[in-house]
Amino acid sequence: METYLGPRPPIKLPGDARICVSVTIAFEAFMYHGHYGHASAKPGRPNHFSLSYAEYGPKVGFWRILDSLKRHKLHATFDVGGLAAERHPHIMRAMRDNGHEAAGHGWANDVHTSDDDPDGELKSIRQTSQAIAAGYGEKPVGWVSPGSVGSARTMQYMVDEGFLWNGDDASDDLPFVRNVGTKPLVILPRINFPTNDLIIWQKPQNPPSAYYEGFKETFDFLYEEGRRGSPKWIDLLLHCDLGGRPTLMPIFERAIQYVQAKEGVWFARRRDLAQMIMDLEGPQAKR
DSSP, X not given: OOOOOSOOOOXXXXXXXXXXXXXXXXXXXXXXXXXXXXXXXXXXXXXXXXXXXXXXXXXXXXXXXXXXXHHTTOOOEEEEOHHHHHHOHHHHHHHHHTTXXXXXXXXXXXXXXXXXXXXXXXXXXXXXXXXXXXHHSSOOSEEOOGGGOOOTTHHHHHHHTTOSXXXXXXXXXXXXXXXXXXXXXXXXOOOOGGGBIIIIIITXXXXXXXXXXXXXXXXXXXXXXXXXXXXXXXXXXXXXXXXXXXXXXXXXXXXXXXXXXXXXXXXXXXXXXXXXXXXXXXXXXXX
């Protein structure tokens, strides 16, 4: 167990920004069930209604979110499932053409990584990377396991396969570099618990306003810490099949507009933030 002797030294963001804001969009596909209605499905058998709910993502949700990002002049990171990339190469091209990052997010997003299947995890990483590269034009440099559920081997696979960053962690407010053997890997910890449509809106069945309220309270607190000299990072996350629906899109746009009215905000894709941290901390990092 590592001993933590005190808070981390503050980091310096580009342009002396007080806070970094990332937008993350999950573009996923499923084998048995999506995010809605899966509780009634029998194990190992498809829930056809739930899968139809998930199909809203490529049919409608992605395009609505893409339009919103374009209108607000934002570049996002899309967490992409390999099966989704294989089925929809035209969507992958649209991501690339509009300046968005495509990160790996497992093969099928209702199948989680297991410590008992090392070969299956590596196969998923490689197949997903290849499917993304086929449509997007290059392999991903970032990876988030489905549900952020990695294994004891995930970090080693990351450096072996040439990834820059990984998101299977929730131990910090800020990214940091972890040395895996002799190689550095940027960890972008999961900070979007209060700004995640699945966690805040869909599963607890909160009103859509809960998404904005959780974001605003978190943003305001971190923005003030940045004003005092300790810049932080916040992430807004939508799933194409959930947040891409008209119920939540106006709330998402309200959050974006709130941030864009503030001074000292750096909007960054995750790969841009990760590269900044790698350049800052480098392979000498001890964390």
